[in-house]
Amino acid sequence: MKFTKEEVEHVANLARLELTDEEIKKYQLQLSDILKEIDKILKVDIKEDDILITTTKNSNVYITDNYSELLTKEEVLKNANNKDLDYIIVPEVIE
């Protein structure tokens, strides 16, 4: 499959990326190259009812219901770019 301009724009939107026209052209080719490789798994003839999501053998891991460490407000806000006292400032999201 070959990625169209619209398809690259669609996946860029899903990935929350803004792309320049030049980048869109480049990724049309590059994403198509990768997808051509990925398509190889579609041809494999296997049972399709047995899946593996993770190799961990753990099941139902419970942790004790108490806290051992608490972060301070100062720590939580330490890496935020735009803040005021106890708040992180973001652009308006409700009109």
Added chain:
Amino acid sequence: MNLNKSIKEINELLKKKVIKPSDLVKEALENIKKNNLNAFITINENALEEAYQLDDKPVDNILFGIPIAIKDNIVTKDIKTSCASLMLDNFIPIYDATVIKKIKEKNMIIIGKTNMDEFAMGSSGETSYYKPTLNPWNENKVPGGSSSGSACCVSSRMVPLALGSDTGGSIRQPASFCGVVGLKPTYGRISRYGLIAFASSLDVIGPITRNVYENALLLNILAGHDDNDYTSSFEDVLDYTSLIGKDVKNLKIAVPNYYMSEVIDEGVRNKVKEVLDILKKEGLQVDYIDIPYLEYSIPLYQVIALGECSSNLARFDGIKYGHQTSNYTDITSLYKRSRQEGFGDEVKRRIMIGSYVLSGKNADIYYHKALCLRKQLTNSFEDVFKKYDLIIGPTNTNVAYDFNKISSDVLKSFYDDLLTNPVNLAGLPSLSLPIGFNVEKLPIGMQIIGNYYKEDVIYQLASFIEDKLKLNLDPKGGIKC
């Protein structure tokens, strides 16, 4: 020149008070300053002060006072952790990863944070925002990746120990290109708490060292269950040095035909064959076998790893932490431009493919199929371990290559993982061991894959081979340790 000695010797000198931890840290900082290999992103400015505080303390364990380098995707409280990305160029973690806590409990000294491929996405070290790391054996060659700086700083003898992480080969590949020992442990053997996630079902942290014994020593302190990582294993932690030096005659070895095919460089194959001959001569059973579905590991890895990474990297929104654009009009443009500016080319490509394979009906077409195939591939490996103790093959298809090869071929970084990523998909442990050099004096690595939680058996055979080969692995030709 104390850091060139073995950890055992250094420990003796510390115990006898002939040297102090501060001497070791001064030497490590001096080594880092002298080298121009771009192995580090950040140096721990408090390292020397931390060492002074240890100088008068009793030496209570074999790793006491030893400087260690940490890959820059493992969070360290109050020390910048960038993942080699502009996105996290200003990020100062507020907590320590579990492995960092364990290292500090043993009074080891974190010397700095090492260069890597951006968000561990790459196999040559070249996708770093902070420019590539160089290979200590030949500065015109890549060191491998993504744990490029960790492999480089151990290889060039700046520090004796480092931590890396491995999602598709990111410890073993640079270990092989730089001539050091790198272990990808069983999935879940070491806690991932504080490892900035790339693909959560594949990621592991592991030790990179100059020799096999010191690798096992480091695994001893890192392994174990952690309440903060519910995928970490409850299996008993072993003394991973305990089988080193024990007789290997009864070990049964499988060599996948796929790992010795013509895709692999002939020089690399021949070196592996030389090692297999040593093992046969010693009386070990060595059989060539087929492992079904190995040939699909690259596209399989692409679906699983990129699907997971697109989800994991969704957290970088430019708001709570990380790079924020100064040019936005609303919340969506803030997200999109922050990510556009903050991520490099390789990362963008991977999260777009990941978003594609997980979106709408593609999730059924690609992702579900990949999960089924992953099950079959894992079953194939499990069948091998019903009859054999270890699987052996080359770590890479070739030795370290020239810079700028990945820029013209977007599949190159995936094909570099041809022999390493099947092991991540199955969650097995695997160690890369240097077994010799090619005609250009570039190191060749061999992979020893073990059954789940059998890192001790891997070390047993690796140490036997290391002892037989007695290679000088110091790029500047110094003393072997």
